[in-house]
Amino acid sequence: xxxxxxxxxxxxxxxxxxxxxxxxxSEIDDEETLGQLxxxxxxxxxxFILGGGSNVLFTENLDSWVLHNKIKGIEQIKEDENHVWVxxxxxxxxxxxxxxxxxxxxxxxxxxxxIPGTVGAxxxxxxxxxxxxxxxxIDEVRFFDFEKEAFYSLAKEDCNFGYxxxxxxxxxxxxxxxTSVIFRLNKQADFKVNYGTIQQELAAEGIxxxxxxxxxxxxxxxxxxxxxDPKVIGNAGSFFKNPEIDNSVFCDLKEKFxxxxxxxxxxxxxxxxxxxxxxxxxxxxxxxGDFGVHKNQALVLVNYGKAxxxxxxxxxxxxxxxxxxxxxxxxxxEVQII
Numbered sequence: 001x002x003x004x005x006x007x008x009x010x011x012x013x014x015x016x017x018x019x020x021x022x023x024x025x026s027e028i029d030d031e032e033t034l035g036q037l038x039x040x041x042x043x044x045x046x047x048f049i050l051g052g053g054s055n056v057l058f059t060e061n062l063d064s065w066v067l068h069n070k071i072k073g074i075e076q077i078k079e080d081e082n083h084v085w086v087x088x089x090x091x092x093x094x095x096x097x098x099x100x101x102x103x104x105x106x107x108x109x110x111x112x113x114x115i116p117g118t119v120g121a122x123x124x125x126x127x128x129x130x131x132x133x134x135x136x137x138i139d140e141v142r143f144f145d146f147e148k149e150a151f152y153s154l155a156k157e158d159c160n161f162g163y164x165x166x167x168x169x170x171x172x173x174x175x176x177x178x179t180s181v182i183f184r185l186n187k188q189a190d191f192k193v194n195y196g197t198i199q200q201e202l203a204a205e206g207i208x209x210x211x212x213x214x215x216x217x218x219x220x221x222x223x224x225x226x227x228x229d230p231k232v233i234g235n236a237g238s239f240f241k242n243p244e245i246d247n248s249v250f251c252d253l254k255e256k257f258x259x260x261x262x263x264x265x266x267x268x269x270x271x272x273x274x275x276x277x278x279x280x281x282x283x284x285x286x287x288x289g290d291f292g293v294h295k296n297q298a299l300v301l302v303n304y305g306k307a308x309x310x311x312x313x314x315x316x317x318x319x320x321x322x323x324x325x326x327x328x329x330x331x332x333x334e335v336q337i338i
Contacts (some may be wrong), residue, residue: 002026004034004065006327013068014053014118018309022066028068029091031151033199034144040065047146048338049121049177052093054116055236056336059309071179074100084185085139090120090178094127102213107189110139110212111198112218116230116237120178124168126161130219131195132199135161139184141168143176151179164241164334181276191215197222223289226297234303235294235330238314241332255325274331275299275321283323289316 008025012019024042028034037043041130042065050056050068073089084106088097094117111132116337121127122134135153135156137234142153142155160167168178191210193199200324201218201309228235245253250262250270262270278284278298285295289305294300294313 002033004040004042008065008066010053010058010227011060013050014056014058015236015310016057016303016312017230018058018303020058020061022064023063024065024194025068026065026175027068027070027321029072031071031144034146034177035149036144038149047174049174049259051090051118051121052116054230055121055313055334057236057309057337058338059313060338062338067177067301068177069118069177071120073135073180075102077182079187082187083127084187086183086185088119088181090118090180090185093117094119094122095101102198102216105183105187105212107187107212108132108183108185109134111192111195111219113210113216114223119181122160122269123181124160124166125164125165125176128164129223130198131192133161135166136174137158137183137185138181141178142180142182143168143172143178145176147175149245152176163244172325197260227300228294228302233294234307235300236335238274239301240278240299240319240333241334242271242274243277243331244269244271244327245329246270249328257327264277270274272329275325277323277331278319278327281326282321283319283322293319 003026008022009021010022025047046064048064048066050066070091071089072091073093075087076084077086077087081326089287094112098113101109108262111130112134115129116126123138127134138156140153141159142151144151189212198218199286201222201267207214227237247268247270254260261276262272264270277300283293284298286293290305291303291311294302301315316333323329325332
């Protein structure tokens with residue numbers, strides 16, 4: 001049964017720990033509930049879809065109806081000689097799903113261990129880490145269209161996946177709710193350990209025989225050492241996208257800044273770590289009152305206590321301007337600003 005709460009505080013449901021409220025709030029724990037939405041007066045306020053709250057910065061109260069996606073379930077639906085297809089409810093915690101895959105020896109998401117958020121946010125954001133993007137294992141995304149009051153499914157090829165982007169973050173944003181995702185996982189792993197410090201971490205642990213669990217454990221250790229626990233310090237993980245620049249521009253910058261790292265991703269484009277750019281501008285470890293930049297990772301903006309969303313947003317603007325001034329590169333925020 002659909003329950004609508006008024007003036008609902010969202011503090012427990014966003015990892016930046018912003019104490020904002022929504023005019024209306026409901027938990028959605030099954031697909032059938034979605035058919036009742038238009039009958040409610042709150043529908044006229046407009047809808048905001050909330051998952052794990054780990055990729056959003058609230059800068060003000062929401063005069064809208066927040067729908068908190070709590071649809072659960074993990075089900076193997078088919079398999080062939082090389083793959084297993086698993087249908088997962090959009091409200092499942094992403095890392096819980098990764099652990100399910102590890103326990104069942106299903107490969108493809110081990111490099112994405114410990115990423116905060118829900119399964120429904122994974123295709124929206126096209127989450128990625130350590131050389132892997134979730135689009136590589138997504139087969140199909142099922143969603144409910146609010147206006148048409150009907151369910152639809154999009155194959156991977158129709159989701160317009162890009163770097164931290166998808167059709168769900170652009171054209172269909174707040175027009176649909178993802179209800180489940182079908183993943184095509186591998187029975188035989190294609191280990192990816194050349195990105196970041198995975199190889200060094202495996203070597204430090206004396207691991208010579210690769211497995212998806214070993215890689216997952218290594219990623220968990222790396223992320224835990226670099227990124228603050230949002231349960232302890234308010235944050236949304238990486239706040240900025242890694243910029244992709246023309247190879248000729250990168251070569252020019254490399255002459256001026258010989259230590260600048262870059263990863264060539266095509267014949268025309270090089271990806272530059274945003275954290276390195278921000279650190280070179282002197283922001284790493286910066287703190288003013290209750291907000292700042294994390295001491296171990298310049299990509300992470302943090303709320304140490306009672307900072308406001310505006311505090312965090314204004315800090316991000318200062319960082320954008322300083323990187324533009326020093327390197328001529330336009331950073332983009334990865335976190336959704338509300």
